[in-house]
Amino acid sequence: MNRIEHIALMASYNQWMNRKLYDAAGTLSDAELGMDRNAFFGSILGTLNHLALGDTVWLKRFALHPAGYSVLAPLDAIATPTDLKQLAFADIRELGVRRAWLDQLIIAWVPTVQEADLDHRLHYHNMRGMAADKPFFSLLVHFFNHQTHHRGQATTLLTQAGVDVGDTDLLALID
Structure with missing residues (x-):
């Protein structure tokens, strides 16, 4: 398996697992989802919010790649999160819509990544505003x-x- 195939597998796994998580979460009440469980992000809902916010931040950074991934252009309409602990979506159904949209965006984007893109160093700013320069792959x-x-x-x-x-x-997803 080459690097591009590995990324495609991970994108499929991401989408598959998120569907399973949201289906499972949908069996709980809003109160149960929002209950503080002493986790990194407090609740189940807080943890799922963190994932959506983190993915948004990273995808917006990936859109800065010189390859100019046009499929990531819809992210321009979304504000870059400034706090990955915020409860941006207080409702699991609203969050689920965003999650499905992000997952579909990832699935559509991955085939546009070329092998040569993976060797590029991506310049971006971290959440504290500090410049970073790391290998894209x-x-x-x-x-x-x-x-x-x-x-x-x-x-x-x-x-x-x-x-x-x-x-x-x-x-489960590997042939």
């Missing part, structure tokens, strides 16, 4: 790893709330 690996990390937390919180998310293994 490594940033993509971080992007997908970050999603997996926090989905694991959300899965744990859902399990603790009595909801079974089901199989979460990437292996």
